[in-house]
Amino acid sequence: MHNKFNKLTWAVAVAAAALASQANAGGYQINEQSVSGQGYGHAGRSSNVNDATIVFGNPAGMSFLDRAQVTAGGTYLNVNSEISNVEASRTLDAGVAGGGAPIGMQVPIGDVPGGNDGDMVPGTLIPFAFYAHPVNERLAFGFGVYAPFGSKTEYENDFQGRYFGDYTEVRVISAQPTVSYRFNDQWSIGAGITYNQVEGELRRQLPSEATFSPENDIDSRVDGDDDGWGYNLGVIYQPVPETTLGLTYRSKVEYTLTGDFRAYDPAGEVVRADNAQLDLTTPETVNFSVTQQMSDRLKLMLGASWTRWSRFDQIHVINNEGDTITQETQDYSNAWAYGVGGEYQLNPQLALRAGVTLDFTPTSDEHRSVRIPSDDRRIFSIGAGWTPTENLTLDFAYSYLTERGTQVEQSRGDLLDPDAGGPAPALGGTNYSADYKNEAHGFGAQLTYRF
Incomplete structure (x- = not known):
């Protein structure tokens, strides 16, 4: 085919990768690094020391543990999405539509064939494992392996918004060695470094003819990976034994993503291959x-x-020669999330938990994509910790996430281009708008063993 495939696909790929791999407020956030914390909505993430998951929550908290322990578990996420009020239209150059030469002006010629089933996020298990080892009353070491970020959306083959993205999968795995030192009964500090690996695959379709029939689409795909280093810092202060304050800082992580691009015709033959890179x-x-x-x-x-x-104010993708492929403004805003929760020790063996979280999206209506069509969210959680023996605790949690209904509105005017990236006018484009309503259920379980 032509260079247009590479430009369009990487523009969408970067947007999706950035959202999925950065999402800490809004988007498809992964908060599932502790089931005990999930039970109270992670409200005490930096200050409440329950088990070895504090390696992630606040490295300073390890020195408050009385003995070595390992915590491992996972949360299964089941996401449901409803799509309504869909408008998906296609356009064609007015001259071509009239049977003549292109004149550079698009006119509507009907709807894009296809459907909108929704429920495009498959069920996913998110595992984690942590180890914390107090050396003495002041010094402690720890290590954790977890998935801090990730996203997956998979629409049906004839999804009407397929020209803006029909498959997205981004996975980040982090390994974190950590150290903590407690100065006295009131103050403790901690620090850790993180080694992060990211990989992903993103797909979108491109029409090959004016009817936009899904059977004749070009399947364009990009995949890539990279790794990067980061760090986190934590401090805990106890002014009195009953009150604990915690503060955690997680650094930025710099990646240079490299990937391969392939475009396949309906017969499965490669019609375009290229590569590109971006700094993120x-x-x-x-x-x-x-x-x-x-x-x-x-x-x-x-x-x-x-x-x-x-x-995250722009997307800038270049090729191997350093030439700009696409540069688009994103204009994200700083975002906040808030939580409140509680834990009640019913008896020496059983603790009950509950919490509520408000998570605000950084995205804007102008730039929201079919790949991650999310908005502000509320999360309601309950949980329990059962300690049948002194050395063993089993934690369970359930969370219900509901998002504010949101709208996606996107348009492309350069989907059918007769030239290989030259000055010829585009022959056709598409517009897609729809209302999305998302909800999710999270089921978590973890085991902690103390040595």
Whole structure:
């Protein structure tokens, strides 16, 4: 085919990869690094020390553990999406539509064939594992492996918005060695480095003729991977034994993504192959929380998280020669998330938990995509921790996430181009708009063993 495939596909690929790999507020966020924390909505993420998952929540908290322990588990996410009020139209150059030569002006010629089933996010299990080892009363070491970011959407083959993206999968795996030092009964600090691997695959379709029939589409795909280093810092302060304040900082991570592009015709033959690269910086985040012991059995938690989303103001993709392929403004805003939760120790063996989280999206209506059609969200959680023996705790949690209904509105005027990237006018384009309503159910379980 032609260079237009590479330009269009990478523009969408970068947008999806950035959203999925950076999402800390809005988008498809992965918060599932602790099932005990999930039970109270992660409200005490930086201040409540339950088990070895504090390696992720706040590295300073490891020195508050009384003995070595390992925590492992996972959360299964089931996401449901409804799509309504769909408008999907196609356009054609007015001259071509009239049977003549192209004149450079698009006119509508009907709807894009296809459907809108929704429920495009498959069920996913997100695992994690942590180990924390107090060396003495002041010094502790720890290590964790977890998935901090990720996204997957997979629409049906004839999805009416397929020209803006019909498959997205981005996965990030992080490994984190950590150290913590406790100065006294009040102050503790911690630090960790993170080694992060990201890989993903993104697909979209391109029409090959004026009817936009899905059977004749060009299947364009891009995949790539990279790794990068980051760090996090934490501090815990206990002014009195009943009150714990925690603050955690997670650094930005810089990637240079490299990938291969392939476009396949309906017969499965490669009609275009190329490569490209982009620089991507994930933004820094800050989490603050306070845990208050109200009585021997009850403690309450409050938390807030801030993400410097304003770093993500544009998409800039280049080829191997350094030439610009696409450069688009994104204009993201810094975002906040807030949580409140509690834990009640019913008896020495059983703890009950509950929490509510408000998570605000950094995206705008202007730039929202079919790949990640999310908006502000509310998350309601319940959980329990069962300790049948002194050395063993089993934690369970359930979360219900509901998002504000949102709209996606996108348009392309350069989908049918008779020239290989030259000055000839585009022969056709497409417009897609729809209302999305998303909800999710999270089922978590973890095991903690103390040595």
